[in-house]
Amino acid sequence: MRLIVQKYGGTSVGSPERIRNVARRLLETQREGCKVVAVISAMAGVTDDLIKLARETSPQPAERELDALLATGEQAAIALTAMAVNALGGKAVSLTGAEAGILTDRAHTRAKIANISPKQIHELLADDYIVVVAGFQGQNADGETTTLGRGGSDLTAIALAGALNADACQIFTDVDGVFTCDPRVVSDARKIDEVAYDELLEMAGAGSKVMQSRAVEFAKKFGIEFEVRSSLKPGAGTIAKEETANMEDVVIRGVSLDRNQAKLTVDDVRDEAGIAGRIFSAIAHGNIVVDMIVQSVSKHGTTDISFTIHENDLEAARALLDPIVTEVQAAGLLATKGVAKLSVVGIGMRSHSGVAARLFDCLGKAGINIQLISTSEIKIAVIIDGKDADRAAQLTHQEFGLTRFTSAPSR
């Protein structure tokens, strides 16, 4: 008998009506002959409301209590989901993270899963129950409720699938799967059938907000396959898995765009140990997320350090950096708003030489100027002017033959 873990997000359980839809789907899956474990998020909006209440009660809520508070959102949702299954004539039981045997470390609000003891889940499944588990939460060794932080429910589902040795883990979302590019930008973008964990990780870091990196990293670490699929439409989604040999036949898996970026350059700074640390410590101190960092080659003992941030953070970053620029005697701080990051991702680029050249050539012929370049083993990211972003994505998508799922024709 197949064992399936299905995860539903807050929108999927956003109302009694939607909860009943989830219950129907769980029962259908059971009737197809599967044992079913459901992982459920808090109803849409509930977590935000609880955070608001906490902030109104205390300017800086104790993390232990914030976890105890937030965990109630998922606990209400699982009880309602189990009720809905029962109301349709099925058998369901709700379990909190603690009841499901999810043990975490002590790091409240961002706990890591340490261990899962799924004895109770196995017993309930053996008695034909649909087991409805609260996502996003666990229990530490002191018996305190912990939460897993952003993307926590995906993580719960993937970790449970691993601990239960499930035959499938399905992450239901409001998109049909992972696409070769955002269909709003590239009209012939296609759903990808299979993606390697590493590719999905690079995409997650490049503006494809389907899955949080943390859940994907966990899946990669323990080799847990999962499928991202639509909660609104039937049909297969995208399966994330270990890379296979034939995945390399495709040069690049997808094209991602990150808009509304700002590029900052600390110009002509001495190439000495400690200076980059000074710059990025200041930025981190302001809770500003830095994306690409590029340092050019040193000439005459000086270099340029460039990096990108969200353009909303630009003024804050400037205020933090201006004194540093003076202090380290750099020539100045250059800032450009309205740039975009275009990333091409694919494990195929390891075995296909010339991918970077082909990308640069494609953009160059179209008159699109590349302002920064950063590469990893399976990703090439370039910073371009925001107004060129859509055209660049369309051309790149076409250049690498993504709609056809084959490697591009040789030229």
Add this chain to the structure above:
Amino acid sequence: MRLIVQKYGGTSVGSPERIRNVARRLLETQREGCKVVAVISAMAGVTDDLIKLARETSPQPAERELDALLATGEQAAIALTAMAVNALGGKAVSLTGAEAGILTDRAHTRAKIANISPKQIHELLADDYIVVVAGFQGQNADGETTTLGRGGSDLTAIALAGALNADACQIFTDVDGVFTCDPRVVSDARKIDEVAYDELLEMAGAGSKVMQSRAVEFAKKFGIEFEVRSSLKPGAGTIAKEETANMEDVVIRGVSLDRNQAKLTVDDVRDEAGIAGRIFSAIAHGNIVVDMIVQSVSKHGTTDISFTIHENDLEAARALLDPIVTEVQAAGLLATKGVAKLSVVGIGMRSHSGVAARLFDCLGKAGINIQLISTSEIKIAVIIDGKDADRAAQLTHQEFGLTRFTSAPSR
């Protein structure tokens, strides 16, 4: 060092502002040199919202899941209360019923407390924490969350006070304490300083809605003193305790009114075994709560059976009883709406003879007709016309010298 259990209801924690007020009071109590355990209800309205969600999701929610759902209301409130204490510079920890060691039987939605293991509470108190416990909930032997039913948070507070051997248990409400009569009816009604459990129980059954009977019964069974006091004003409230010898110096403790009652009489019915059972089974089947039941003495083999219900239930009761009346060949069903029940309660009436006579005489002189009489060892209840209710209460209150807290002058 004194150990105090304080219970706050849903209105007292109905907003972040009010939660901060509760936190202030907890800290004040601690600064006065006490160890403090707080028992908190769900924020006002939350439980009703959750019940509504449950009904919208399932016409008849499974009780296990209803408990899991409802328990989240108290869990959110305790986390917020602990946060508020922390925000004021104090140390607080929230505990669910399970974490506080409250073990119950398996009766979901109306569980009875089976045992309390307060080890963790003692440890936290020893470390100077204010311990904030979720009211209304516990855990059964299977580790499932249970709820205690109506008045459950009062019960939690009283049971914890017993298990912790607390020096005081304070039930904070929106009234100043227990009164000799409703101050809206009798302007010189006074707060009672001390009341015997039995008196409070009789008052609870007679329209004084300060405390649910269940919590008072528990306190009586285990001899746990508690105080009902105002969360809005400072000052002592009413202490409920075992009766003491000097309590009998007061003839009656209080006068209660229950308005909007209806009186039904099954007239001239054969005085045979099983007939009363038929009548009240039918009424119970309609979920109608019966209050007083009076059967007159049998004459010529027939008798009258009278009882009172809330007048809103009158039509339903009539529909249920009409066929029974025909079936048992009674002369008819007489019904009167708009009657009131006046009760006088006091353990003093055990040792003061003639209390009933004095009450009837007092009402008789005022021309107030008594329609039904029912007595217990420490209560006399009479049914009178609703329009006489206020005047009857005022006269009775005066007759028994309640404002002066002495027995009435002999006449």
